[in-house]
Amino acid sequence: MEVSKIAVIGAGTMGHGIAEICAISGFEVSLNDVAENILNSAIEKIKWSLEKLYEKKQIKEEPSQVLARIKTSTSLDEVLKDADFMIEAAIEDLNVKRDIFKKADMLAPSQAILASNTSSLPITEIAESTQRKSKVIGTHFFNPPVLMKLVEIVRGKYTDDATLNVSIQLCKKLEKEIVVVNKDIPGFVVNRILARVVDTACMLVYNGVADVEDVDAVLRYRLNFPMGVFEVADYSGLDVFYFIHGIMTSRGFKARLCPILEEKFKNKEYGVKTGKGFYTYPGPGKYQKPQLEKERATKLDPSIILAHAINEAAYLLREGIATKSDIDKAVMLGLGYPKGIFRFADEFGIDRVVAALEKLSEITGEEIEIDPLLSKMVKENKLGVKTNEGFYRY
Ligand SMILES: NC(=O)c1ccc[n+]([C@@H]2O[C@H](COP(=O)([O-])OP(=O)(O)OC[C@H]3O[C@@H](n4cnc5c(N)ncnc54)[C@H](O)[C@@H]3O)[C@@H](O)[C@H]2O)c1
Structure with a gap:
């Protein structure tokens, strides 16, 4: 599966950084959070960071060109309806994540992969809130995502090989180094x-x-x-x-x-x-x-x-x-x-x-x-x- 549109759920510390690196790598990004002001502040932070990267010649495109690939919305439906890959970076709360995944399962195209950036919660239990358990995976970025090279890609109990491979390819396109965690163990x-x-x-x-x-x-x-x-x-x-x-x-x-x-x-x-x-x-x-x-x-x-x-x-x-x-x-x-x-x-x-x-x-x-x-x-x-x-x- 070719990924071109990424939905990022949660625009806090991690979500805004993940949205930024996805846009830098050429993906169309839709960023979601619970309130407009959070999304606006996320965009401001992304803009500031892109300008720094541009000044230091670490990105070739002008910040405005990269920013043009990021859309924001408080509507989950809006951000997920044509997404190929979702990266959820909402607060570290199992119920909140399960709720987001349950809705995402209903709103995203059936082939879309649903990933969580959780640091400590079980991918398997998050997956169980969906009808597409084999397409749920962990993509654990580190803070700040723009600078930290590592992503732990975590297989839940149901994650299939195709989902793992697409996730690895995507993270490689984001210029990350990947560590595959074969079992969904705490931490x-x-x-x-x-x-x-x-x-x-x-x-x-x-x-x-x-x-x-x-x-x-x-x-x-x-x-x-x-x-x-x-x-x-x-x-x-x-x-x-x-x-x-x-x-x-x-x-x-x-x-x-x-x-x-x-x-x-x-x-x-x-x-x-x-x-x-x-x-x-x-x-x-x-x-x-x-x-x-x-x-x-x-x-x-x-x-x-x-x-x-x-x-x-x-x-x-x-x-x-x-x-x-x-x-x-x-x-x-x-x-x-x-x-x-x-x-x-x-x-x-x-x-x-x-x-x-x-x-x-x-x-x-x-x-x-x-x-x-x-x-x-x-x-x-x-x-x-x-x-x-x-x-x-x-
Ligand atoms: N901060 C880190 O160092 C770090 C590192 C790796 C992984 N993580 C993980 O990344 C995730 C996000 O962490 P963070 O530090 O960015 O948290 P954060 O509190 O900075 O941001 C979380 C955002 O999620 C939003 N949110 C809450 N409920 C939501 C919902 N139902 N739908 C959409 N958005 C919602 C909040 O409004 C907030 O903006 C967590 O799972 C955390 O464990 C964090």
């Missing part, structure tokens, strides 16, 4: 790995093993992360993390939210947006990169910060949820890691990762199930770089 790949790193880092602080700055200094100075884990959490909003974590655990992701995060959420210390999170900022919305002394980077073994994320990645790989290269691509493009999570594992040594997981269980008092893939690798002496073979060969 897909990126948010599961992120949750493990944030939970570990926070539990290390909660249990007095390290300070916030120590953890971030290790990541920044020893592993070359562009930002420490607490910096990222503050930047993206602790409230967002809290909600997504809650949905993921309610759907069976085995994790305990760190008590410090719980407290920060209760105190409305959401990070940069409120002026205080793990770090304190000059004011609400005023970002200033936290100063971290280099000496702090020696206080902690880096492997303990990433061990649980590596364990999670091993689970995703062993279960066939995503391929090795896709998981590594996901952390590099979705989380900005300087190399893939399996590369870090191989460099630390798989035996060291297993020891770190055992130590982490001891520190937190909560047993972490070591993934059978890691245990098998240790048994077979596939320890990573030091034995010339781990997740990769050297």
Whole structure:
């Protein structure tokens, strides 16, 4: 199926950006939201962004030409009646999404694919509100869609191959890098790995093993992360993390939210947006990169910060949820890691990762199930770089 018209539902943070990249790539776009003023403000933001891109010569067409391909309407019927592909980016609420999909199923042409940009809700349950379950899929863009290269394409229980292929082709035309998530699990790949790193880092602080700055200094100075884990959490909003974590655990992701995060959420210390999170900022919305002394980077073994994320990645790989290269691509493009999570594992040594997981269980008092893939690798002496073979060969 050839896609030429895309309907984007929800014109907020993600929806307006998705509409923009679709129009930049030459698609006809119809953008929908519940009120005219939201649509007008979305168009203003798109215009501003297109002008910046044009100034920097990152787009060839004049902003007005790109904008001419975006129509807006508060009527779902109007935006969906001739759409080939819908990308829903309304609020993260299962009932709202199911309602939109139910209506879209009735309004869009029968061959149209219906995709959701959900971060944490089940694609399968969204699909069940329609009569075209095989044509429902997840297309998880990252914020901001104009700059972030990654899209996780998520297969629900019913998604067929044709739908997957059309979605992959479409995202490629949007010049995105794709990671296919073969099973509709909470948090897909990126948010599961992120949750493990944030939970570990926070539990290390909660249990007095390290300070916030120590953890971030290790990541920044020893592993070359562009930002420490607490910096990222503050930047993206602790409230967002809290909600997504809650949905993921309610759907069976085995994790305990760190008590410090719980407290920060209760105190409305959401990070940069409120002026205080793990770090304190000059004011609400005023970002200033936290100063971290280099000496702090020696206080902690880096492997303990990433061990649980590596364990999670091993689970995703062993279960066939995503391929090795896709998981590594996901952390590099979705989380900005300087190399893939399996590369870090191989460099630390798989035996060291297993020891770190055992130590982490001891520190937190909560047993972490070591993934059978890691245990098998240790048994077979596939320890990573030091034995010339781990997740990769050297
Ligand atoms: N913000 C992020 O960093 C991010 C990243 C990846 C995915 N997501 C996901 O993308 C989706 C949108 O997130 P966001 O951050 O853009 O939210 P947002 O709150 O900025 O925007 C949501 C928009 O949806 C509109 N809306 C609500 N109900 C609607 C309906 N019935 N029909 C049409 N529009 C409706 C709202 O008016 C609002 O403008 C969510 O599912 C979220 O989980 C967000």
